[in-house]
Amino acid sequence: MGIEVLFLILAVLVVAFGIGVVLVNRRRSGSALPPQRPTARPDAPPPRSGGTLVEERPDTDAVVEAPPEVVEAPLSLRDRLAKARSTFAGAIAGVLGRTGITEESFEDLEEALLRADVGVGITTELIDGLREKVSNKEVTEPQELLDALAAEMTERLAGADRTLHFEPGEPGSPNVWMFVGVNGVGKTTTIGKLTKHEVDGGRTVLLAAGDTFRAAAAEQLTTWADRAGVEIVRGAEGADPSSVIFDGIERAAARNVDLVMADTAGRLHTKSNLMEELRKVRRVAEKGAGRVTETLLVIDATTGQNGLTQAREFREATDVTGVVLTKLDGSAKGGIVFAIETELGIPVKLVGVGESLGDLIDFEPAEFVDALFEH
Numbered sequence: 001m002g003i004e005v006l007f008l009i010l011a012v013l014v015v016a017f018g019i020g021v022v023l024v025n026r027r028r029s030g031s032a033l034p035p036q037r038p039t040a041r042p043d044a045p046p047p048r049s050g051g052t053l054v055e056e057r058p059d060t061d062a063v064v065e066a067p068p069e070v071v072e073a074p075l076s077l078r079d080r081l082a083k084a085r086s087t088f089a090g091a092i093a094g095v096l097g098r099t100g101i102t103e104e105s106f107e108d109l110e111e112a113l114l115r116a117d118v119g120v121g122i123t124t125e126l127i128d129g130l131r132e133k134v135s136n137k138e139v140t141e142p143q144e145l146l147d148a149l150a151a152e153m154t155e156r157l158a159g160a161d162r163t164l165h166f167e168p169g170e171p172g173s174p175n176v177w178m179f180v181g182v183n184g185v186g187k188t189t190t191i192g193k194l195t196k197h198e199v200d201g202g203r204t205v206l207l208a209a210g211d212t213f214r215a216a217a218a219e220q221l222t223t224w225a226d227r228a229g230v231e232i233v234r235g236a237e238g239a240d241p242s243s244v245i246f247d248g249i250e251r252a253a254a255r256n257v258d259l260v261m262a263d264t265a266g267r268l269h270t271k272s273n274l275m276e277e278l279r280k281v282r283r284v285a286e287k288g289a290g291r292v293t294e295t296l297l298v299i300d301a302t303t304g305q306n307g308l309t310q311a312r313e314f315r316e317a318t319d320v321t322g323v324v325l326t327k328l329d330g331s332a333k334g335g336i337v338f339a340i341e342t343e344l345g346i347p348v349k350l351v352g353v354g355e356s357l358g359d360l361i362d363f364e365p366a367e368f369v370d371a372l373f374e375h
């Protein structure tokens with residue numbers, strides 16, 4: 001009797017748990033993002049004693065926070081781009097609300113593209129292209145007009161090399177990926193997310209804390225290093241960033257580490273002495289055993305067209321090989337992707353869509369444009 005009651009309670013619990021899991025998964029289904037785990041914020045690092053140049057990160061104390069038992073499915077890209085999508089929602093409703101294609105249809109789309117910060121030049125080209133398709137009867141229905149615009153936007157982003165370059169070489173000759181950009185755009189967070197990704201993919205990684213401007217910067221990077229279980233090389237506050245990065249590369253070479261991710265201090269693109277410092281960092285990074293195979297410019301998507309000006313200046317100072325566009329989750333100005341790629345020819349390689357570990361994804365143009373146009 002007692003055992004039967006126990007079985008009954010167990011059965012009820014199992015069924016209730018099953019229903020719960022199914023509901024959560026259905027609500028969050030359809031995502032291409034990697035699984036995401038809640039993590040500690042990087043700006044709350046554990047206290048550390050300063051002074052030592054090299055810090056060992058044994059694998060045993062690698063994880064700051066134990067991962068939760070139940071891993072929630074991540075939000076879809078469509079959900080993450082809600083703000084960017086809302087820029088287009090009104091125009092899409094306007095276009096579809098009319099029986100045919102009118103002058104207002106073009107005006108709606110033009111306004112949305114400009115508000116999304118696609119840029120005046122590209123917007124004009126896109127709208128002119130649509131007008132032509134309508135006038136030669138290639139496009140006759142409102143939905144076709146939207147499809148034609150989405151196809152043209154995707155086409156403009158096609159063909160770029162978005163891979164993160166990694167050259168396998170002799171042991172003791174690590175690849176170096178440098179991260180540069182203005183203050184607060186998400187450089188350190190991106191390094192943290194990417195380090196975990198690379199480690200999970202089987203590469204050995206070492207972090208070089210080239211932001212010696214403030215002590216908290218190295219602390220923040222140390223938290224990410226701990227989380228991924230990798231070693232970090234850091235210098236004293238105010239130390240020469242190029243020497244810290246050089247030391248990191250030498251250390252990685254000595255230990256046959258595959259990849260060094262080098263953080264740098266945020267700097268205004270208008271400050272010529274700081275841009276000169278970046279040139280030096282790059283020069284020195286090439287001097288030792290390593291090879292700089294990526295210099296990634298991190299741009300905050302919420303800054304819109306100002307990101308374009310930053311990109312120009314940073315490209316001038318260092319050989320920028322790709323852009324990481326962060327905070328796309330909170331931006332109505334995702335159109336900056338088009339301006340960066342079309343006007344500057346720098347490929348957007350990664351996008352940040354949140355603050356947690358799993359919130360860094362490869363940039364896929366078709367997926368991105370579809371997410372903007374979904375209605």
Ligand SMILES: Nc1nc2c(ncn2[C@@H]2O[C@H](COP(=O)(O)OP(=O)(O)OP(=O)(O)O)[C@@H](O)[C@H]2O)c(=O)[nH]1
Pocket residue numbers: 181182183184185186187188189190211217264265266267298326327328329330351352353354355359
């Ligand atoms: N919503 C959102 N927040 C982000 C994203 N990437 C970074 N952040 C947040 O942006 C803030 C600044 O990030 P950091 O990584 O410290 O930026 P940084 O470029 O290293 O800053 P400095 O070193 O001061 O120049 C942090 O609060 C991050 O959590 C993103 O993709 N989405």
Ligand SMILES: [Mg+2]
Pocket residue numbers: 187188189211217263264265266
């Ligand atoms: Mg930083």
